[in-house]
Amino acid sequence: MKILALQGSPRPKKYTQMVLEKFLEGAVSKGAELEIIHLANKRIYPCIGCYTCWYKTPGVCIHKDDMPELLEKLKSCDVEVYATPLYTYGMTSFMKLFLERRLPLIQPYLIESDGVTTHPSRYPGKRADKMVLISVCGFPEVGHFNALVENFRLLARAGRRKLAGVLLRPGAESMLFIEKLGKKGEEVLQGFYRAGQEIVEKGEISKEVEEIVSQEWTKNRRGFQEQANLFWKIRMEHEERTSRNEENRPFEEAILEDIRILLGGMAVSLRGEAAGDIRATIQFDVTGRQAGQWYFEIADGYCAFREGKLDHPTLTIHTPSEVWVAISKGEMDGAQAFMEKKYTAEGDFGLLLRLKSLFGNNR
Numbered sequence: 001m002k003i004l005a006l007q008g009s010p011r012p013k014k015y016t017q018m019v020l021e022k023f024l025e026g027a028v029s030k031g032a033e034l035e036i037i038h039l040a041n042k043r044i045y046p047c048i049g050c051y052t053c054w055y056k057t058p059g060v061c062i063h064k065d066d067m068p069e070l071l072e073k074l075k076s077c078d079v080e081v082y083a084t085p086l087y088t089y090g091m092t093s094f095m096k097l098f099l100e101r102r103l104p105l106i107q108p109y110l111i112e113s114d115g116v117t118t119h120p121s122r123y124p125g126k127r128a129d130k131m132v133l134i135s136v137c138g139f140p141e142v143g144h145f146n147a148l149v150e151n152f153r154l155l156a157r158a159g160r161r162k163l164a165g166v167l168l169r170p171g172a173e174s175m176l177f178i179e180k181l182g183k184k185g186e187e188v189l190q191g192f193y194r195a196g197q198e199i200v201e202k203g204e205i206s207k208e209v210e211e212i213v214s215q216e217w218t219k220n221r222r223g224f225q226e227q228a229n230l231f232w233k234i235r236m237e238h239e240e241r242t243s244r245n246e247e248n249r250p251f252e253e254a255i256l257e258d259i260r261i262l263l264g265g266m267a268v269s270l271r272g273e274a275a276g277d278i279r280a281t282i283q284f285d286v287t288g289r290q291a292g293q294w295y296f297e298i299a300d301g302y303c304a305f306r307e308g309k310l311d312h313p314t315l316t317i318h319t320p321s322e323v324w325v326a327i328s329k330g331e332m333d334g335a336q337a338f339m340e341k342k343y344t345a346e347g348d349f350g351l352l353l354r355l356k357s358l359f360g361n362n363r
């Protein structure tokens with residue numbers, strides 16, 4: 001099976017690429033051959049609707065760019081994979097340019113197929129009979145993809161082809177912290193891998209796998225939004241500090257060691273079922289590289305993360321930021337670090353002992 005993957009993200013190493021690579025790894029493990037085209041690196045001019053490719057030079061566009069070479073590739077693959085991030089509830093402009101410029105592949109005539117009007121192919125039997133859509137987006141809910149998915153369903157129907165799988169990954173920017181996403185993170189990436197295997201073995205992707213890859217990271221939408229807002233705040237601060245030469249780490253490295261994003265992530269990972277009806281506050285009194293005061297407020301199965309100092313917290317943890325960062329990154333064991341007095345605590349020790357079971361992603 002020959003797979004042609006059209007990658008429509010202008011960011012070559014981000015999340016569309018991450019999930020596409022997993023999918024393709026799965027496909028290769030079952031013997032597929034593949035080619036990835038990064039559309040943002042190709043010269044593709046917009047269709048100007050002159051229809052020259054229909055009536056004057058049939059099958060040949062007026063533009064002289066990279067598109068003829070790509071149209072040839074479309075004529076010699078078995079599966080077309082369209083991987084695009086969600087931009088303004090649709091595909092990226094790179095992907096849109098590409099799709100429009102496929103016009104030379106169809107003929108102008110109108111025919112009826114499946115009860116609707118469409119155009120006949122100029123090269124019957126030469127086009128792949130299967131398409132797969134892969135998309136990622138920033139917002140956490142899968143419903144944001146609705147218009148994009150409908151667009152691809154209509155395209156598949158018009159071409160009398162099968163939309164053999166739809167792999168959607170909402171909340172994709174969270175995958176910067178893929179390690180912190182724990183079991184779900186692994187399940188999702190493994191889901192993309194399985195989807196790649198299924199397309200080769202069964203010619204289609206199962207609903208089960210589609211659901212696995214698109215599962216929401218957390219039911220705690222408010223917590224998700226707060227973490228995203230914190231992310232952007234830290235990004236802006238990092239930019240300012242870099243411009244003043246106070247910071248020399250790249251943002252991607254600095255954010256993974258930022259005590260605020262780590263504590264905020266911990267708050268979002270509160271296991272509602274384990275928390276039950278606990279009402280408690282935890283003060284983090286942080287010294288060292290990133291000193292400050294932050295606290296958790298746990299109530300109704302939700303944990304809020306705030307900056308500031310409480311008068312009477314249920315539990316107070318005094319820690320250097322370096323120690324808490326190391327614990328959060330799994331480089332140091334929390335209980336062991338406590339025994340070794342790398343951090344101290346006062347207040348409800350029962351709560352301290354429960355931290356590991358209350359927070360985390362079931363790793």
Ligand SMILES: Cc1cc2nc3c(=O)[nH]c(=O)nc-3n(C[C@H](O)[C@H](O)[C@H](O)COP(=O)(O)O)c2cc1C
Pocket residue numbers: 009010011014015016017085086087088089090136137138139140144172173
């Ligand atoms: C111009 C633009 C428009 C976007 N529109 C949406 C959108 O409508 N809904 C959404 O959830 N995310 C939206 N996003 C966020 C991207 O989908 C998200 O950052 C995704 O991870 C980008 O893919 P990449 O990581 O492969 O670059 C948009 C981003 C940009 C730059």
